[in-house]
Amino acid sequence: MVEFLQFLVPGILIGGVYALLASGLGLIFGVMRVVNFAQADFMMLAMYLSWALFAGGVGLDPFLAVPAVFFVFLLLGMAVHWLFIRFVIGRRENHDAQVILTIGLGLIFQNLILIKYSSEPRVVAPSYANSGDFIADIFVSRVRLYAFLLSVLVAALVFLFLNRSATGRAIRAASENWEAATYMGVDIDRTNRIAFGVGVALTAVGGSALVTFQSITPFVGLRFVVVMFAAVVLGGLGSVRGAFVGGVLIGIIQSVSQVWTSAAVKNVWVFALFLLILYVRPNGLFGKAQRAI
Amino acid sequence: MRRLVPFIVLVVAVASLNGWLDQRFHVRVLTLAVVWALAGVAWNLMAKAGQISLGHSAFVGIGAYGFTILLRGGGTSPWIGMAIGMGVAAVVALVIGLPTFRLRGFYFTLATISFPLIMELLVSHYGDPELTVPYHPESEWRFMEFSDPHTYVWVGLGMLVVALVISELIDVTSFGYALRAIRDNEVLARAVGIRTVAWKSAAFMISAALSAAMAVLWVKAVLRVTVAEEVFGITVVIVMLSVAFVGGVGQTWGPVVGAAFLIPLAMFLDDSIGESVPGAQELVYAAALVLVALLIPRGILPAIERGCRWVATRPGRSGEPGGRGFLGRLAVPPQQPSPFLRMSRRRVRPRLPRPSDAPVLEVEGIAKSFGANRVLSDVAFRIDAGRRVGIIGPNGAGKTTLFNIITAHLRADAGRILFKGMKVDRMRAPRRYELGMSRTFQVPQGFHLMSPLDNVVVAAIGASIPHPVAASMAMLERVGLADSALGELSALTTAEIKSLELARAMVSEPELLLLDEPLAGLNEAERARFFTTVDELVTPQTAIVVIEHSVRSLIQYVESVVALDEGRVVVQGPPADVVSDPRVIKAYLGSRWMEHARDQ
Numbered sequence: 039m040v041e042f043l044q045f046l047v048p049g050i051l052i053g054g055v056y057a058l059l060a061s062g063l064g065l066i067f068g069v070m071r072v073v074n075f076a077q078a079d080f081m082m083l084a085m086y087l088s089w090a091l092f093a094g095g096v097g098l099d100p101f102l103a104v105p106a107v108f109f110v111f112l113l114l115g116m117a118v119h120w121l122f123i124r125f126v127i128g129r130r131e132n133h134d135a136q137v138i139l140t141i142g143l144g145l146i147f148q149n150l151i152l153i154k155y156s157s158e159p160r161v162v163a164p165s166y167a168n169s170g171d172f173i174a175d176i177f178v179s180r181v182r183l184y185a186f187l188l189s190v191l192v193a194a195l196v197f198l199f200l201n202r203s204a205t206g207r208a209i210r211a212a213s214e215n216w217e218a219a220t221y222m223g224v225d226i227d228r229t230n231r232i233a234f235g236v237g238v239a240l241t242a243v244g245g246s247a248l249v250t251f252q253s254i255t256p257f258v259g260l261r262f263v264v265v266m267f268a269a270v271v272l273g274g275l276g277s278v279r280g281a282f283v284g285g286v287l288i289g290i291i292q293s294v295s296q297v298w299t300s301a302a303v304k305n306v307w308v309f310a311l312f313l314l315i316l317y318v319r320p321n322g323l324f325g326k327a328q329r330a331i
Numbered sequence: 332m333r334r335l336v337p338f339i340v341l342v343v344a345v346a347s348l349n350g351w352l353d354q355r356f357h358v359r360v361l362t363l364a365v366v367w368a369l370a371g372v373a374w375n376l377m378a379k380a381g382q383i384s385l386g387h388s389a390f391v392g393i394g395a396y397g398f399t400i401l402l403r404g405g406g407t408s409p410w411i412g413m414a415i416g417m418g419v420a421a422v423v424a425l426v427i428g429l430p431t432f433r434l435r436g437f438y439f440t441l442a443t444i445s446f447p448l449i450m451e452l453l454v455s456h457y458g459d460p461e462l463t464v465p466y467h468p469e470s471e472w473r474f475m476e477f478s479d480p481h482t483y484v485w486v487g488l489g490m491l492v493v494a495l496v497i498s499e500l501i502d503v504t505s506f507g508y509a510l511r512a513i514r515d516n517e518v519l520a521r522a523v524g525i526r527t528v529a530w531k532s533a534a535f536m537i538s539a540a541l542s543a544a545m546a547v548l549w550v551k552a553v554l555r556v557t558v559a560e561e562v563f564g565i566t567v568v569i570v571m572l573s574v575a576f577v578g579g580v581g582q583t584w585g586p587v588v589g590a591a592f593l594i595p596l597a598m599f600l601d602d603s604i605g606e607s608v609p610g611a612q613e614l615v616y617a618a619a620l621v622l623v624a625l626l627i628p629r630g631i632l633p634a635i636e637r638g639c640r641w642v643a644t645r646p647g648r649s650g651e652p653g654g655r656g657f658l659g660r661l662a663v664p665p666q667q668p669s670p671f672l673r674m675s676r677r678r679v680r681p682r683l684p685r686p687s688d689a690p691v692l693e694v695e696g697i698a699k700s701f702g703a704n705r706v707l708s709d710v711a712f713r714i715d716a717g718r719r720v721g722i723i724g725p726n727g728a729g730k731t732t733l734f735n736i737i738t739a740h741l742r743a744d745a746g747r748i749l750f751k752g753m754k755v756d757r758m759r760a761p762r763r764y765e766l767g768m769s770r771t772f773q774v775p776q777g778f779h780l781m782s783p784l785d786n787v788v789v790a791a792i793g794a795s796i797p798h799p800v801a802a803s804m805a806m807l808e809r810v811g812l813a814d815s816a817l818g819e820l821s822a823l824t825t826a827e828i829k830s831l832e833l834a835r836a837m838v839s840e841p842e843l844l845l846l847d848e849p850l851a852g853l854n855e856a857e858r859a860r861f862f863t864t865v866d867e868l869v870t871p872q873t874a875i876v877v878i879e880h881s882v883r884s885l886i887q888y889v890e891s892v893v894a895l896d897e898g899r900v901v902v903q904g905p906p907a908d909v910v911s912d913p914r915v916i917k918a919y920l921g922s923r924w925m926e927h928a929r930d931q
Contacts, residue, residue: 073437073440073441122621122625125625126624126625126628132628133383133437134383134576134580134628135624135625135628136624137383137440138572138576138620138621138623138624139620139621139624139625141569141572141617141620142616142617142618142619142620142621142624143617143621144617145569145613145614145616145617145620146614146617146618146621148610148613149609149610149611149613149614149617150610150614152609152610153608153609153610156609157609256610260565263444264444264445264448267441267444271438271441300456302452302455302456303452303453303456305448305452306449306452306453309445309448309449310445310449312442312445313430313442313445316431316434316438316441316442317430317431317433317434317442320434320438
C-alpha cells in the first residue's frame with residue numbers, strides 16, 4: 039500500500055504540472071479551434087528562459103521567475119498570433135495549414151535553440167533540489183511539491199480571470215460560439231490574440247515549474263507533446279477545466295504504471311489511454327456531443 | 332498522353348543526373364531525393380482523402396525493422412523482407428485505421444501521432460534500439476548490396492515510378508473519386524453511397540505498404556543501420572509532410588516536385604554550414620512548412636495550375652477569352668471526368684426488390700434526444716410507392732432530425748425503420764443509399780472542389796450505376812444544367828444548386844426521395860417549376876417525402892401531410908384537414924392567435 043502511495047503521490051504532483059501545461063493548449067483550442075503543435079516547444083523555450091535566468095549570472099530561483107516568464111510568454115504568444123496564427127484561423131480549408139504552420143514553428147524553435155545552446159542537457163538545481171520530507175511514510179520531493187502548488191495557484195488565477203474579468207468573459211463567449219460573440223461586439227481578433235498569449239503563457243509557466251526536476255534539451259517538447267494532447271482530449275477538447283482534470287489523471291497513470299511495468303515504457307500507458315479515450319469518448323470525459331449536420 | 336509526360340520528364344531527369352553525377356555526396360543527395368519523393372507519394376495517398384497522418388513513421392519503422400530482423404535471422408533477401416514488411420504494414424494500417432477513421436478532422440491527426448511513439452518505446456525497451464544490417468557482398472542483387480551507389484538510384488527510380496503509377500491509377504478510377512469526395516465533404520459522401528471507411532482503409536493500407544518499401548531502400552542505400560529513434564521518429568513524418576505540402580497536398584506529382592526542391596536544398600545547406608549550424612536541414616523543412624501554410628496552403632503545383640488558368644482565361648487584346656500562347660496551352664482544360672471511368676463497367680449490385688404488399692417506408696416509435704433536449708418522441712408514419720408525403724412543423728419541431736435518422740446520419744434512441752419491408756436500423760448511410768434512398772439537404776451540400784458533373788458522377792459511382800458519366804450527364808441535361816456541367820460549383824445560382832442536388836439525388840434512380848426544404852431561397856417562378864421538374868424525373872413508383880415551410884406550395888403537391896411539433900406527430904392526414912386542424916395552427920401561431928385565426 040505504501041509502495042502504491044509512493045507512486046500515487048508523485049503522480050498527482052506531476053499531474054498538476056501536466057494540467058497547467060495542458061490547460062494552455064486547451065484554452066487555445068477552445069477559443070480558436072487551432073490545435074497548436076508548437077505548444078510543447080513554447081514550454082521548451084520557457085524552460086531555457088528559466089535556466090538562463092538561474093544559471094546566467096542572475097541566479098534567479100525558477101519559482102520566483104514565474105511572473106517574468108508569464109509576461110514574456112504572454113507577449114511572445116500574442117506576437118506569434120499576430121505574425122502567423124491569425125492568417126490560418128477560421129475556415130475549414132485552413133485546417134491543414136494550421137497543422138503544418140504550428141509544426142513548422144515548433145521545429146524552428148527547436149533548431150534555433152539547438153544552434154544557440156547545442157543539444158547538451160541543461161539542469162537547474164537550486165539548493166533544495168534534492169531535499170524532501172516524509173509525510174506519513176511517503177517521501178515527497180520538495181521541488182515537485184512546489185511545482186504542484188504553483189500549478190494549482192496559477193490555475194486558480196486563470197479560472198478567476200476567465201470568470202470574472204471582461205476579457206475573460208469575452209474569451210469564454212468566443213469559445214462557446216464565436217459567431218454569436220461577434221454579434222455581441224466581441225473583437226474576435228483581439229480575443230484570439232489574448233487567448234493565444236495566455237494559453238502560451240500558461241504552458242510556459244508549467245515549463246518553468248518543471249525545470250527543477252526535468253533536464254532541458256531543445257527536443258524536450260517531444261516528450262510532452264502527446265502527454266499534453268492526451269490530457270486535453272481526456273478532459274474534452276476545448277475545455278480548460280477538463281484539461282486540468284485530464285492532466286492530473288495522466289500524471290497518476292504515468293506514475294502508478296511503474297508499479298507494474300518499467301519506467302521506460304510509462305508513456306505507452308499514456309498513449310494507449312489517449313487512444314482509448316479518442317475511440318470511446320472523442321468528446322472527452324466531460325465533453326458535450328455535437329450535432330451531426 | 333498528357334499523363335505520360337511527367338513520367339518521361341522524371342525518368343529522363345533522374346537518369347541523366349544519375350549518369351552525370353559522380354561525386355559520392357551528389358549521388359547521395361539524388362538517392363535521398365528519390366527516397367523522400369517515394370515517401371511523400373506514399374503519404375499523399377491518405378491526403379487525397381483529406382486525412383493528415385502524423386503516424387506514417389510507424390510503417391517506415393515496421394519496414395525497416397522487418398527486413399533487418401529477417402536478414403539477420405535467416406539471411407532472408409531484403410526483397411523478400413520488403414514484401415513481408417509491406418504486408419505487415421498494410422495489416423497494421425488496417426488495424427489502426429478501422430477505429431481511427433471514425434474520428435474526423437483533428438481527432439484523426441491526433442490519434443495517428445501516438446502509434447509510432449508507442450512502437451518506438453516498445454521496440455527500444457523490449458527489443459533492440461539499434462540493429463546493424465549485416466554485410467552480404469556475395470550477391471549484389473539478391474542482398475541489395477550494390478557496390479556502385481548509382482544502382483540504388485535506379486532501384487529507387489523504379490520504385491518511385493511504380494508508386495506514381497499506383498497513385499495515378501487511384502486518381503482516374505472510382506477509388507480516386509471516392510477519396511476526393513471524402514476529402515471534400517464526408518457527410519455528403521456517405522449520403523451518396525461512398526463507403527468512407529472502406530475506401531480510407533484501402534488507401535491507408537497501400538500508403539502504409541509503400542512507406543514500408545521505402546524504408547528498406549532508405550536503410551540499405553543511406554542509413555546502413557536500423558535505429559528505432561530514427562525510423563520511428565517524428566523527422567520521418569516532418570520530411571513526408573514537407574515534400575508533400577510544398578509540392579501539392581493530395582496531388583500525385585506534388586511530393587516529386589517538393590522533394591526535388593527541398594532535399595537538395597537541405598542537403599547542400601547541411602553540407603556547407605552543417606558544422607556550425609547543427610539544425611540547418613530541419614530549419615529548411617520547418618521554414619518550408621511555415622511559408623507554404625501562409626502563402627500557398629495547397630502547394631506549388633496547384634498554384635502553378637491556377638496561374639496558368641488565369642493566363643489562359645484572361646481576356647486577350649481582342650476581347651476574346653484565352654491569351655493563347657505557351658502558357659495558355661499549358662493551362663489545364665476544364666475538369667473532364669476521367670476517361671477510364673467511362674470505360675469501366677462496374678458490376679451493379681442488384682437492388683433488393685420490394686415485396687408488393689410492403690410500403691416503401693415505415694417509421695415506428697422514433698425517439699431522439701441531444702443530451703437533455705428531447706428532439707423526437709414516438710414519431711410514426713408510412714409512405715407507399717408512388718405517394719407523396721409532406722412534413723410540416725415550426726422550426727425546431729424535429730423535421731430535419733427525422734430525415735437524418737431515416738438516412739442513418741443520426742442514430743435513433745428508440746424505434747424502428749422499415750424500408751421496403753426490411754429492417755434497416757443497423758445499416759449505415761451508404762448502404763441505405765444503395766438500397767434506394769436518396770436525399771437533398773436543408774443547407775445545400777456539394778463537393779466544392781469538383782465540377783457539377785463530377786458531383787453527380789460520385790453519386791452514380793456510389794449507386795454502382797453502369798455508365799456513371801453518361802448517366803450523370805443525361806441527368807444534368809434533364810435538370811437543365813448541361814451547359815455548366817464542367818464549370819465551377821461556386822458559379823451556380825441557388826436555383827441551379829437545388830437542381831444539382833436533385834440531379835445528384837435522382838441519378839441513383841431512388842425508390843424513396845427525401846427533399847429537405849427544396850423551395851427555400853427560390854423565387855416564385857423557380858418554385859412553380861421545381862416540383863414539375865421532380866415529377867419529370869421520378870418514376871410512378873417513387874415515393875417522395877418533402878419537408879417544406881412554404882405550406883401553400885406543399886399542399887398543392889403532396890397527398891398527405893404529417894405535422895410535427897416539439898418532436899411529436901400532432902396530426903397526419905389529407906393536406907386540407909391537417910392545415911385547418913386547430914392543433915397545427917396553435918403549433919405555428921401560438922394559442923394567443925387562435926381566436927384571431929378562427930375568426931378568419
